[in-house]
Amino acid sequence: MSQKIWVHAEIRDDGTVAEVSLELLTKARELASALGGAALEATLAGYGIASEAERLAGYGASMIYAADAPELELYSPRPYAALLSNLAALHKPDIYLFGATSTGSSLGPAVAARLRTGMAAHCVDLRINGDGKLAALVPSFGGRLIGEILCPGHSPQMASVKPGIFKAEAAAGQFAVEPVTRKAWADANAKGSLKPLGMVKHPPRGMPIAEAQVIVCGGIGIGGEENWRMIEQLAESLGGAAACTRPVLDEGWCDEGRMIGTSGRSVRPKLYIGLGVSGATHHVCGMNEAGVIISVNRDQDAPIFEVSDIRVEADVNAILPRLAEALRR
Numbered sequence: 001m002s003q004k005i006w007v008h009a010e011i012r013d014d015g016t017v018a019e020v021s022l023e024l025l026t027k028a029r030e031l032a033s034a035l036g037g038a039a040l041e042a043t044l045a046g047y048g049i050a051s052e053a054e055r056l057a058g059y060g061a062s063m064i065y066a067a068d069a070p071e072l073e074l075y076s077p078r079p080y081a082a083l084l085s086n087l088a089a090l091h092k093p094d095i096y097l098f099g100a101t102s103t104g105s106s107l108g109p110a111v112a113a114r115l116r117t118g119m120a121a122h123c124v125d126l127r128i129n130g131d132g133k134l135a136a137l138v139p140s141f142g143g144r145l146i147g148e149i150l151c152p153g154h155s156p157q158m159a160s161v162k163p164g165i166f167k168a169e170a171a172a173g174q175f176a177v178e179p180v181t182r183k184a185w186a187d188a189n190a191k192g193s194l195k196p197l198g199m200v201k202h203p204p205r206g207m208p209i210a211e212a213q214v215i216v217c218g219g220i221g222i223g224g225e226e227n228w229r230m231i232e233q234l235a236e237s238l239g240g241a242a243a244c245t246r247p248v249l250d251e252g253w254c255d256e257g258r259m260i261g262t263s264g265r266s267v268r269p270k271l272y273i274g275l276g277v278s279g280a281t282h283h284v285c286g287m288n289e290a291g292v293i294i295s296v297n298r299d300q301d302a303p304i305f306e307v308s309d310i311r312v313e314a315d316v317n318a319i320l321p322r323l324a325e326a327l328r329r
Contacts, residue, residue, distance in 0.1 A: 006093035020099035022168035034128035047073035057175035067180035074196035083185035085114035100160035164266025214240025220247035221276020279304025
């Protein structure tokens, strides 16, 4: 019997499919080919999503299981997990992929727990090994190594991948849409279940890093919060976005939406400027697809230099103020 790869297509706040879902469909086509032509299918839940089902077909999904109902308009963990786990138990996919977004990072493990299987989270790559099983690649030991996670004894094999790791490429083909009835999640609407009442949106400060063609990234080497402000000013002067590494976020100098890496955002700007960034694997996995990478670090052995097109061995604290002033002029 032909194997099946599933991708859960996440619906964003504006009612459209998240880009990470299209990226996963593209990667899943590669995995399907490695399995000798496995079927590629998608799950979709929301309200008023008919056009989005057709969009998934444009990226290779041959079957879309679509649950379209008013009570699914706002994401709620329990009915969504019941819906997807019931579908998976019925149709038995061999592989099930999720985006490692705020929604996917809670929904994926909940589905895995219901199906009594494992889930590899925040993967930087996916491949089929020699035994025909999914191998999920995840940074480990502080980012110094890439570990390979396998789940050969349980099904489906599940994994989540951060947005931006793969590139979305269209590939239209024949498809069918199978409507999913309410009974697939009815058991989750018992008395006492949490129900979303509404949504409050807080627009991000500055340009989102996922949309920026120029990114100025500050690492812990910038020294202090006052220098982070200069990073923001520099990015604004260049018409781009300011970004950070995990240590800068931990210091509280910026918000979580600015962090690049496997536990943050993955980006592909035309220009990336790293200031005081050491280059841990967790960070590099999120930015090594940039068009041109310029790095400034006083450590000549900084790992960031290994992926940089232009390397500047210098003290960031001496360069940053002069660079910011030059751009202001």
